Amino acid sequence: MVSEESRKHPLVFAYYVTGHGFGHATRVVEVARHLILAGHDVHVVTGAPDYVFTTEIQSLRLFIRKVLLDCGAIQADALTVDRLASLEKYSETAVVPRDSILETELEWLKSIKADLVVSDVVPVACRAAADAGIRSVCVTNFSWDFIYAEYVMVAGYHKRSIVWQIAEDYSHCEFLIRLPGYCPMPAFRDSIDVPLVVRRLHKSREENLELERDVKVVILNFGGQPSGWTLKEDYLPPGWLCLVCGSSDSQNLPPNFVKLAKDVAARILIDTASGKNYTSDKLSGARRLRDAIILGYELQRVPGKDLCIPEWYANAENELGLRTGSPTAEMSDDSFVMPSYPEDFEILHGELLGLPDTANFLKSLSELEVVFDYGKSTEKRQMREQKAAANLFNWEEDIFVARAPGRLDVMGGIADYSGSLVLQMPIREACHVAVQKIQPTKQRLWKHAQARQSSKGQGQTPVLQIVSYGSELSNRGPTFDMNLSDFMDGEHPLSYEKARNYFARDPSQRWAAYVAGTILVLMKELGTRFENSISVLVSSAVPEGKGVSSSAAVEVATMSAIAAAHGLNVSPRELALLCQKVENHVVGAPCGVMDQMTSACGEANKLFAMVCQPAEVLGLVDIPNHIRFWGIDSGIRHSVGGGDYGSVRIGAFMGRKIVKSVASEQLSPSLSTNGMIADELEEDAVELLEAEASLDYLCNLSPHRYEALYVKQLPEAMLGETFLEKYADHNDPVTVIDKKRNYGVRAAARHPIYENFRVQAFKALLTSLASNDQLTALGELMYQCHYSYSACGLGSDGTDRLVQLVQEMQHSKTSRSAEGTLYGSKITGGGSGGTVCVIGKNCLRSSQQILEIQQRYKAATGYLPILFEGSSPGAGKFGHLRIRRRFPPKQD
Numbered sequence: 076m077v078s079e080e081s082r083k084h085p086l087v088f089a090y091y092v093t094g095h096g097f098g099h100a101t102r103v104v105e106v107a108r109h110l111i112l113a114g115h116d117v118h119v120v121t122g123a124p125d126y127v128f129t130t131e132i133q134s135l136r137l138f139i140r141k142v143l144l145d146c147g148a149i150q151a152d153a154l155t156v157d158r159l160a161s162l163e164k165y166s167e168t169a170v171v172p173r174d175s176i177l178e179t180e181l182e183w184l185k186s187i188k189a190d191l192v193v194s195d196v197v198p199v200a201c202r203a204a205a206d207a208g209i210r211s212v213c214v215t216n217f218s219w220d221f222i223y224a225e226y227v228m229v230a231g232y233h234k235r236s237i238v239w240q241i242a243e244d245y246s247h248c249e250f251l252i253r254l255p256g257y258c259p260m261p262a263f264r265d266s267i268d269v270p271l272v273v274r275r276l277h278k279s280r281e282e283n284l285e286l287e288r289d290v291k292v293v294i295l296n297f298g299g300q301p302s303g304w305t306l307k308e309d310y311l312p313p314g315w316l317c318l319v320c321g322s323s324d325s326q327n328l329p330p331n332f333v334k335l336a337k338d339v340a341a342r343i344l345i346d347t348a349s350g351k352n353y354t355s356d357k358l359s360g361a362r363r364l365r366d367a368i369i370l371g372y373e374l375q376r377v378p379g380k381d382l383c384i385p386e387w388y389a390n391a392e393n394e395l396g397l398r399t400g401s402p403t404a405e406m407s408d409d410s411f412v413m414p415s416y417p418e419d420f421e422i423l424h425g426e427l428l429g430l431p432d433t434a435n436f437l438k439s440l441s442e443l444e445v446v447f448d449y450g451k452s453t454e455k456r457q458m459r460e461q462k463a464a465a466n467l468f469n470w471e472e473d474i475f476v477a478r479a480p481g482r483l484d485v486m487g488g489i490a491d492y493s494g495s496l497v498l499q500m501p502i503r504e505a506c507h508v509a510v511q512k513i514q515p516t517k518q519r520l521w522k523h524a525q526a527r528q529s530s531k532g533q534g535q536t537p538v539l540q541i542v543s544y545g546s547e548l549s550n551r552g553p554t555f556d557m558n559l560s561d562f563m564d565g566e567h568p569l570s571y572e573k574a575r576n577y578f579a580r581d582p583s584q585r586w587a588a589y590v591a592g593t594i595l596v597l598m599k600e601l602g603t604r605f606e607n608s609i610s611v612l613v614s615s616a617v618p619e620g621k622g623v624s625s626s627a628a629v630e631v632a633t634m635s636a637i638a639a640a641h642g643l644n645v646s647p648r649e650l651a652l653l654c655q656k657v658e659n660h661v662v663g664a665p666c667g668v669m670d671q672m673t674s675a676c677g678e679a680n681k682l683f684a685m686v687c688q689p690a691e692v693l694g695l696v697d698i699p700n701h702i703r704f705w706g707i708d709s710g711i712r713h714s715v716g717g718g719d720y721g722s723v724r725i726g727a728f729m730g731r732k733i734v735k736s737v738a739s740e741q742l743s744p745s746l747s748t749n750g751m752i753a754d755e756l757e758e759d760a761v762e763l764l765e766a767e768a769s770l771d772y773l774c775n776l777s778p779h780r781y782e783a784l785y786v787k788q789l790p791e792a793m794l795g796e797t798f799l800e801k802y803a804d805h806n807d808p809v810t811v812i813d814k815k816r817n818y819g820v821r822a823a824a825r826h827p828i829y830e831n832f833r834v835q836a837f838k839a840l841l842t843s844l845a846s847n848d849q850l851t852a853l854g855e856l857m858y859q860c861h862y863s864y865s866a867c868g869l870g871s872d873g874t875d876r877l878v879q880l881v882q883e884m885q886h887s888k889t890s891r892s893a894e895g896t897l898y899g900s901k902i903t904g905g906g907s908g909g910t911v912c913v914i915g916k917n918c919l920r921s922s923q924q925i926l927e928i929q930q931r932y933k934a935a936t937g938y939l940p941i942l943f944e945g946s947s948p949g950a951g952k953f954g955h956l957r958i959r960r961r962f963p964p965k966q967d
Contacts, residue, residue: 085115099215127258149164252340294317474958488905524556587917660809682696707941728821729798774830794817857914
């Protein structure tokens with residue numbers, strides 16, 4: 076019945092309909108019909124044909140405006156979605172023209188004098204309504220932010236800004252009228268559940284289909300389904316009839332398949348438009364989204380059932396720069412709904428800490444006995460890894476799991492081996508390692524390991540078996556095994572040199588030095604003896620060759636798990652130092668210790684501060700709420716085992732030796748300094764020279780002392796043979812001078828001296844008052860670091876291009892007018908490729924600029940960079956898990 080009030084004051088509804096199929100349009104028809112019956116005007120904004128609406132509603136109060144403002148999902152057929160194409164199509168439809176869309180919709184909404192915007196479920200409609208000062212409501216059982224979130228996980232995280240923008244658009248609406256069969260919709264803070272909304276039935280089934288009442292009916296109807304499906308009579312049980320929608324005229328159907336020809340929600344909308352429903356707390360935009368992300372999950376949880384929200388989406392408040400300091404905003408990661416660990420395992424020790432990658436790793440363990448036979452070569456390699464791993468563990472005994480992240484080198488880089496202060500951030504990507512010690516009689520050996528023992532007549536002796544996932548990405552062997560007795564040389568553990576040669580025999584097996592080397596280091600440094608067999612499974616999400624310490628993550632996770640399995644109490648700091656020995660002495664890479672220390676001792680969303688003399692931990696430095704760091708991969712493989720890194724390190728140690736020699740000469744009574752005999756110098760000056768004559772770390776030399784006394788004494792470069800003749804040794808235990816090689820000295824020595832000063836200034840600036848000047852200064856320090864790398868010979872075309880793109884973005888007219896969002900960038904780690912670190916404001920605009928840089932780099936080079944975003948706890952914070960299978964699988 077039409078009320079007197081509605082006759083006097085008809086309301087104007089702007090009803091936006093998504094472009095995904097006709098299902099949304101048909102349910103909109105039913106709601107719109109009731110609104111019109113109540114005496115109101117309905118303007119439908121849709122890409123669907125007019126007849127979908129006009130065949131059901133014949134009224135002058137229905138207005139149809141043909142506009143497509145989103146695209147839904149791109150499907151090849153009813154069951155196949157092209158995820159990447161869907162995201163790209165949405166970007167083309169709604170992201171690229173977003174500004175013009177908002178401008179047009181704002182004008183149109185004002186022109187029709189809309190009282191309420193209703194969306195099913197077009198994101199930009201909610202934002203347009205907010206801009207126009209009009210309230211909006213969504214009516215749906217799913218939202219595109221959640222649907223696209225799954226697509227992003229397949230198509231690539233670089234598409235995440237699409238999801239965040241959609242979610243923020245939805246957050247502007249008053250509330251959600253939630254229909255049955257809903258999925259998680261975390262962008263909506265408030266929801267009202269209503270019964271199913273469907274198009275009304277005009278005739279009974281007897282009138283419409285001439286069916287008897289006792290016939291059981293199933294309807295085959297799904298938009299875009301292939302008409303070529305083969306349907307057989309025995310697909311249905313006796314007494315059933317299938318009504319087929321969308322069948323082609325040429326399709327022959329069995330006799331039991333029949334070809335078909337081609338008010339609660341309305342009341343709530345009327346009340347809302349009339350002002351009777353109003354749930355807003357007067358907040359909008361990002362703040363509303365923050366509240367929605369936190370509260371939406373709890374509102375929409377199903378009792379007894381966890382909802383799997385992608386972790387990166389669940390933490391969108393941090394991604395969008397919404398950390399406000401309120402208790403609600405500072406909820407930890409594990410406060411969100413995360414994937415629960417499989418019930419197949421009982422966790423006897425430790426916690427997941429809300430880490431979804433750890434939950435997924437346990438899930439992969441529980442599925443090891445299920446191996447499928449794939450056809451593609453890559454999948455065959457993966458299948459071999461799974462088959463090998465399935466036979467790795469004795470499921471009736473405990474398994475120990477450790478986790479260690481990679482790291483983003485914010486400041487410090489190659490100055491670590493010269494004793495610099497470094498600031499490092501553990502990244503979200505991490506390595507998981509599962510370890511089990513097994514009595515040799517219970518270990519299931521691979522066939523070639525059995526053959527090796529049989530040929531030597533050894534019987535069942537302790538064996539190390541390792542499976543490493545991801546071998547197809549780095550062209551290495553997926554498995555490695557050795558007798559643990561191979562680590563012994565008579566009564567003593569094998570020397571590091573012999574171990575290095577042992578692993579270097581087969582290039583496809585050299586990777587095993589990072590894993591197996593931890594066992595040898597524990598034997599040599601702690602006197603540990605391993606009398607049982609050891610099984611190790613390595614699964615790392617830290618990409619190799621990107622300059623984010625994939626090797627340190629593997630070493631730290633492996634040693635943590637092995638130490639836990641054997642009851643060794645090793646502190647995170649000590650563990651990091653031991654892992655450095657693995658890389659220096661077993662692998663043969665002359666790295667500093669900052670990578671292992673960050674992976675072992677770091678904490679999520681904080682910078683790990685350490686003076687590398689050799690590893691003096693200063694603690695953790697908070698990243699201010701308004702600042703954010705990103706990593707962008709250049710696609711140029713980096714390796715600390717490469718010649719460039721090693722030669723620069725040698726040059727730095729040569730420089731230190733020359734500085735010490737010059738200082739000693741200054742102290743000699745037979746020489747004068749500035750016309751003064753050494754013993755006539757002031758006492759403080761003598762003490763300075765004495766300290767510099769015994770300089771342990773180059774970074775302990777201040778820049779002004781370097782410029783005043785030593786810069787002119789250092790040669791630009793020096794032949795290895797010449798240096799050795801004059802100075803005998805450079806006193807670096809992990810590098811060897813090549814007599815025939817020419818080494819850069821001055822730039823290599825200058826870098827750590829000035830870098831240490833830059834890092835100290837950077838750390839001090841982080842605690843200063845938030846301002847544009849602060850960010851500009853921080854960015855300038857990063858730029859200076861980058862060009863100092865290049866002066867040492869550790870730059871690359873790719874990393875230089877990325878830094879240049881950041882500079883172009885920073886100094887563009889748009890950024891200057893808006894006070895900019897990106898402020899600086901630098902190459903990271905060992906240089907010569909790898910990843911650059913970028914600093915900017917913690918806001919959505921910064922993320923958009925990072926994505927734009929990613930696309931510009933791809934356009935110029937053909938390579939789409941990997942982005943590193945977010946952070947996670949180090950191995951010390953994680954500890955370890957001790958797990959046991961509840962229901963061991965049947966084994967052959």
